[in-house]
Amino acid sequence: xxxxxxxxxxxxxxxxxxxxxxxxxxxxxxxxxxxxxxxxxxxxxxxxxxxxxxxxxxxxxxxxxxxxxxxxxxxxxxxxxxxxxxxxxxxxxxxxxxxxxxxxxxxxxxxxxxxxxxxxxxxxxxxxxxxxxxxxxxxxxxxxxxxxxxxxxxxxxxxxxxxxxxxxxxxxxxxxxxxxxxxxxxxxxxxxxxxxxxxxxxxxxxxxxxxxxxxxxxxxxxxxxxxxxxxxxxxxxxxxxxxxxxxxxxxxxxxxxxxxxxxxxxxxxxxxxxxxxxxxxxxxxxxxxxxxxxxxxxxxxxxxxxxxxxx
Numbered sequence: 618x619x620x621x622x623x624x625x626x627x628x629x630x631x632x633x634x635x636x637x638x639x640x641x642x643x644x645x646x647x648x649x650x651x652x653x654x655x656x657x658x659x660x661x662x663x664x665x666x667x668x669x670x671x672x673x674x675x676x677x678x679x680x681x682x683x684x685x686x687x688x689x690x691x692x693x694x695x696x697x698x699x700x701x702x703x704x705x706x707x708x709x710x711x712x713x714x715x716x717x718x719x720x721x722x723x724x725x726x727x728x729x730x731x732x733x734x735x736x737x738x739x740x741x742x743x744x745x746x747x748x749x750x751x752x753x754x755x756x757x758x759x760x761x762x763x764x765x766x767x768x769x770x771x772x773x774x775x776x777x778x779x780x781x782x783x784x785x786x787x788x789x790x791x792x793x794x795x796x797x798x799x800x801x802x803x804x805x806x807x808x809x810x811x812x813x814x815x816x817x818x819x820x821x822x823x824x825x826x827x828x829x830x831x832x833x834x835x836x837x838x839x840x841x842x843x844x845x846x847x848x849x850x851x852x853x854x855x856x857x858x859x860x861x862x863x864x865x866x867x868x869x870x871x872x873x874x875x876x877x878x879x880x881x882x883x884x885x886x887x888x889x890x891x892x893x894x895x896x897x898x899x900x901x902x903x904x905x906x907x908x909x910x911x912x913x914x915x916x917x918x919x920x921x922x923x924x925x926x927x928x
């Protein structure tokens with residue numbers, strides 16, 4: 618089988634590439650931006666700007682993948698507030714370019730569009746855990762663009778009989794994740810405190826928010842199964858089904874360090890709007906794939922902290 622990972626140079630792309638190569642035995646091609654690098658040697662690598670549709674068409678005709686994983690995105694909620702135009706361009710216009718390029722092909726590859734649990738937005742207490750059929754009420758720019766992407770994916774699947782499956786991925790974490798995300802940020806700060814590179818103070822945003830965290834290595838296994846077995850035009854939650862407060866995450870990280878560390882709130886880390894709780898109902902996912910989590914939350918946190926200690 619031939620897989621194409623669009624936007625494969627990032628955090629999820631690294632683990633998805635490794636899984637498809639070594640666990641699935643597939644041939645893998647990856648796209649990246651010109652200024653990005655990819656560590657894996659056993660793949661075909663292409664520079665691609667998804668805002669250039671003609672380049673996408675050319676690439677698809679050359680590679681002719683059986684499976685397309687669309688990972689290219691502006692995925693930071695914080696950055697989406699600071700640069701909404703970029704987020705709209707990449708997450709909506711870029712995704713439309715990918716889908717329209719596939720539409721022009723003379724065959725129909727399987728496509729996985731990666732959305733976000735953030736799309737659900739302001740969830741009511743009686744909606745937890747949240748199902749795919751729930752109303753979406755995006756509470757930030759990133760979430761709105763991902764909701765739009767998935768709605769467009771559904772339209773293309775139905776209008777053009779394309780094999781497009783949509784995912785709403787909840788928070789995924791693990792080693793190598795950028796410190797613009799909360800778990801990596803906390804682990805990096807603790808590691809730097811231990812090395813004497815930072816004063817023994819961790820600067821935090823909103824600690825009361827509760828999120829559904831899953832190890833990225835489990836998430837990519839779900840993606841590879843879902844692209845093969847999911848139903849075209851449908852959306853599936855991918856998550857742990859358990860919500861944990863940011864404060865609990867922080868306390869777990871601190872428990873793995875012997876340092877005496879103070880906690881201070883940093884206004885720059887606060888979002889203009891923050892959804893109190895997000896927790897996935899993954900029963901629909903588990904009806905179509907045989908998938909269970911292999912990495913408990915405490916193991917993921919320990920692995921992430923060890924990664925930053927080694928940097």
